[in-house]
Amino acid sequence: MIPAIDALRAIGWPWVGRPTAGPWAEVMDAHPKAGPARVIEQHRSGYVVANATDHAASVESPPEWQRPPGYRKGKVAPEDRAVVGDWVLVEDGRRIVALLPRRSAIKRGAAGEHYRQQLIAANIDVVLVVCGLDGDFNPRRIERYLLLVQAEGVTPVVVLTKADRPGADPEAALAALAGVAAQGVPVLALNARDPEAARALDPWLQPGATAVLVGSSGAGKSTLTNSLLGIERMKTAAVREHDARGRHTTTYRALIALPSGACLIDTPGMRELKPTGEEELAEGGFGEIEALAAQCRFRDCRHAAEPGCAVRAAVEAGTLDPGRLANYLKLRDEVAIASDRLASRLAQKPAPRPAAKPPARRPDGKPGRR
Ligand SMILES: Nc1nc2c(ncn2[C@@H]2O[C@H](COP(=O)(O)OP(=O)(O)O)[C@@H](O)[C@H]2O)c(=O)[nH]1
Numbered sequence: 104m105i106p107a108i109d110a111l112r113a114i115g116w117p118w119v120g121r122p123t124a125g126p127w128a129e130v131m132d133a134h135p136k137a138g139p140a141r142v143i144e145q146h147r148s149g150y151v152v153a154n155a156t157d158h159a160a161s162v163e164s165p166p167e168w169q170r171p172p173g174y175r176k177g178k179v180a181p182e183d184r185a186v187v188g189d190w191v192l193v194e195d196g197r198r199i200v201a202l203l204p205r206r207s208a209i210k211r212g213a214a215g216e217h218y219r220q221q222l223i224a225a226n227i228d229v230v231l232v233v234c235g236l237d238g239d240f241n242p243r244r245i246e247r248y249l250l251l252v253q254a255e256g257v258t259p260v261v262v263l264t265k266a267d268r269p270g271a272d273p274e275a276a277l278a279a280l281a282g283v284a285a286q287g288v289p290v291l292a293l294n295a296r297d298p299e300a301a302r303a304l305d306p307w308l309q310p311g312a313t314a315v316l317v318g319s320s321g322a323g324k325s326t327l328t329n330s331l332l333g334i335e336r337m338k339t340a341a342v343r344e345h346d347a348r349g350r351h352t353t354t355y356r357a358l359i360a361l362p363s364g365a366c367l368i369d370t371p372g373m374r375e376l377k378p379t380g381e382e383e384l385a386e387g388g389f390g391e392i393e394a395l396a397a398q399c400r401f402r403d404c405r406h407a408a409e410p411g412c413a414v415r416a417a418v419e420a421g422t423l424d425p426g427r428l429a430n431y432l433k434l435r436d437e438v439a440i441a442s443d444r445l446a447s448r449l450a451q452k453p454a455p456r457p458a459a460k461p462p463a464r465r466p467d468g469k470p471g472r473r
């Protein structure tokens with residue numbers, strides 16, 4: 104049973120029809136009575152899915168996804184459960200029976216003692232890293248976001264909001280992000296409250312594309328969503344001007360169909376941005392430093408005081424921002440530590456499954472263990 108393809112395509116369905124072969128078809132064949140739907144809201148208590156722009160329903164998740172009190176064996180790992188943007192199969196219009204394979208996912212390392220990943224959104228084409236040109240503006244945090252949100256097939260764009268505010272200095276901000284822009288990442292400064300200005304994002308919001316907004320609370324994500332929608336849909340908070348901290352108004356992740364035909368996912372602000380250990384510094388916005396490092400005299404150069412260090416030479420020549428280098432070194436160490444933790448977790452797990460796989464199924468095609 105499959106709802107009208109046009110209705111699905113309006114919320115980002117990536118196929119022209121129903122896939123007839125490959126991993127998607129396999130999962131769908133195993134659940135002939137279920138239909139595809141996209142997760143458009145993710146709450147603590149469950150999911151809201153849609154199979155058309157105007158048809159959404161609260162659904163139950165499979166019992167094996169239900170949050171265990173601890174991290175027990177046999178349960179589906181958090182990263183294998185649906186997140187906003189995921190495609191799932193739904194039976195009777197109210198029960199998720201399977202997760203369809205992901206085209207892409209963006210994630211971060213979860214806080215806490217044990218290594219865990221937290222998925223932010225799935226099946227994403229564009230990540231809009233939103234940062235206000237106020238007290239929130241921080242090139243180093245933007246670089247951190249860009250490193251974390253890298254994923255195959257995902258285009259990052261930096262959106263600097265509040266360019267209209269007195270005291271905002273868009274030119275200085277663009278200059279501070281010259282290193283990022285030189286890596287091919289578009290950087291825009293605009294007034295997120297102005298729908299005309301928000302049209303600068305049109306090239307990345309083509310029909311069928313899914314974009315996700317990330318950035319601190321108060322950065323202007325919901326404001327930008329409203330401008331792109333042309334109506335007051337997401338609640339926005341009045342920011343306290345003196346300390347530039349917005350109140351938390353978006354408390355869950357939600358996917359919204361835009362008039363342009365693209366889908367937009369608004370997320371609550373994230374305080375902690377820890378790498379998962381899977382990041383590639385060269386792909387994650389630090390390509391020029393990685394290229395310089397390859398020219399250092401010593402293969403294991405730490406770019407500290409070693410002779411023949413091409414990275415330090417670039418700083419001395421004024422072609423590399425020392426603040427950017429310091430951030431690179433810090434992030435490189437964080438990625439290395441997370442990567443060791445990930446490796447030891449995988450070594451402990453009896454049968455590690457890649458995060459992109461749908462949940463286990465019984466041979467009879469019924470959802471996994473009960
Ligand atoms: N003047 C101006 N205010 C903005 C802009 N973007 C956001 N704001 C204001 O900043 C506050 C926080 O915005 P909000 O969209 O709720 O931030 P979110 O937490 O990222 O969703 C609201 O009062 C917005 O009106 C902008 O580009 N210009």
Ligand SMILES: [Mg+2]
Nearest residue numbers: 324325352353
């Ligand atoms: Mg918001």
Ligand SMILES: [Zn+2]
Nearest residue numbers: 399404406412
């Ligand atoms: Zn070096």
